[in-house]
Every structure is written in C-alpha cells, then in structure tokens.
Amino acid sequence: MGIGLGLVPLTAAILLATGGEPTKARAPGTQMGPPRLDMLADGHICPDGSGGYYLTGTAGTLDGSGRADFDHNRGVPLWHSKDLSQWQCLGYAWDRVEHFGRTAGRPKLGIWLDWSAPADRIDGLLAQATTSPELRRVKGAWYLVCAMNEQNILLQKSTTGKAVGPYEDYAYLATRGGHPSLFVDGEVVYLVFADAWIARLKDDLKALAEPPRPMLPAAEGEPGTSLLTLGLAGVNAFKAAGQYNVLAARWRVREGKPHCDAFLWQAESVYGPYQQTDKVLLDTGPVSVFRASDGTWRAVSSQPGKDAPRIEVVP
Secondary structure (H helix, E strand, O other), X not given: OOOOHHHOOHHHHHHHHHOOOOOOOXXXXXXXXXXXXXXXXXXXXXXXXXXXXXXXEEEOEEOOOOOEEOOEOOEEEEEEEOOOOOOEEEEEEXXXXXXXXXXXOOOOOHHHHOOEOOOOOOOOOOEEOEEEEEEEEEOOEEEEEEEEOOOEEEEEEEOOOOOOOOEEEEEEEEOOOOOOEEEXXXXXXXXXXXXXXXXXXXXXXXXXXXXXXXXXEOOOOOOOOOOOOOOOXXXXXXXXXXXXXXXXXXXXXXXXXXXXXXXXXXXXXXXXXXXXXXEEEOOOOOEEEEEOOOOOEEEEEOOOOOOOOOEEEOO
16 A cells, blocks of 8 residues: 555554644545546446446545545445436445444454555555445355555445445455456456456455466567556456457557557466457547447446546447
C-alpha cells in the first residue's frame, strides 16, 4: 500500500504523510449522494443470468473545486439493464456507511477502516475509496472483487445469494496491485490483477493457491525490442474458441497525439506467452469484458463520460 500508510493508526499516518500537523480527513461516504452514471470509471458489466445485466465500477464525485474525484467514495455502485441501453440505479451493492453502521466494532477485514495513499499518489494525500470493483457469479454464488485505492484486493460474498447483496467481507487476496478481475476457466478460478499478473485461487476462493506470475508477451524481433508487459494495469482475460485472450491497454502515439488503446492478445496457455493480434479498440483505456446474450463478447471502456458506459464488440 504505497509506503504502508494503511498499516498504521490514522493519526500517525496523517502525520507521517504530511510531515507535520494532522490534516482534516474526509469522513468516508459522507461526501457522496446517489451514484452517478456519468461519473463512473472502470465500468464492468455482468450478465444477471436471465437476459439482463448488472453494471458497476469506480464511483466518482465532485471535489470542492468541481473536479472529478475517484479517490473518495462511498462504496460499490450498482445499476441494472435489460438492453444495455437504459440503466436503473440500484444504489450501492456495498455501502461503506451502511456496512459500518451494522457491523459491531471493527469489521472482519479491518483494512476498510484504514486510510492510505492511492497507488499513483504518494504525495501525502490520504484517501479511502473502493476502486475497480467487479461483480461475478462463481460456483452459484455472487461475489464482489475490488480494490481499495487501486492497491489492496478484497473479495466479498453476497449473504442472500442475490447480486444486490448485502455483501460480507470474505477474503483479503493481495496487499498491492489493484485492478482485480476474476477469470473462470471451467472449475478453476484465477485472480488477474495489476498490469497482467495472474494467480490461481484455492477452491473456496479465500486465498491464492500459487505465487502470482506475469502473463508475459512472446519474444519477437531483435533482443531488447519486445514489450515487457501486455499493457497497463486493468487487463481482462477471457476464453473463446479454445484460446486464452487478454485485452490490455497501453499508450501510443497516433496521428501525432497520445492515445490509450486496448490491444487483443492470444495464447494457448493461460500463463502465456501471449501473441499480440491486429485487433485494437481505440481510445477505450483499459477495458473489462463480458459475454452478451447474443453470444458476442463485449468490452466496457474504463473512461467516464456522459454517455457511459461505452460498450464495444470485441473484434
């Protein structure tokens, strides 16, 4: 977790981060109203099993200056749609305020009470946000896998057997990396996280069953010219036509301007090596992947916007 601020008491963490007097921390959740679809980042869509779809992602709000703030939020927002066009807001599948209100004392996974510096902000900023959540139905149960400030990776399980929850803390899978995703390959479930790292989970999903390893690109061209990673943090894996596929975004210059495009990689083994294909989704940033009711694979852009979620067919 950055420099480990989440592992020390809040007051000491603030002093350590600021190098002096404590700053006034924002109470988690109190700065948020209902979740806003136009301020949703890291969107993820999951079929509901009956022809409809659930949508979640990183909830954003406006800070004091009117800018989008994804470093503080209330929890995991949830919407439902029957047609991938009109979305009904269901509130929060996991609500930090409601969760702490009904949990006596410190919650099972005490990390939710800790404040830490976001992974890309080691500048004294302390924050508390549930980031890049993913809703998945695995082995007959509904789970939320999410990160805290794009670092700690936590797994929650619905107590009612329904996607809307409520959810209880189930497992603490990793301390760093963020951007988690569950990849189900038959009876085996993998955690894919950070910039294309993968690890098989134990059958009960409570812990990693093996050390994480990188999903490496195949060596091509002259030594030293191959890519070292598949892409940025936030890759998504899926299996189609017997092949393992990964959509990974990376920055590149097109027409003299920087663009964050998602490239499709394929391999015969889940661990790779992965060969880059000529299939590209333009200007999506990192994407998440789901299979629509018509059998096509769709990608959801991580970029927030007034027309969110942006959904494209995987080529």
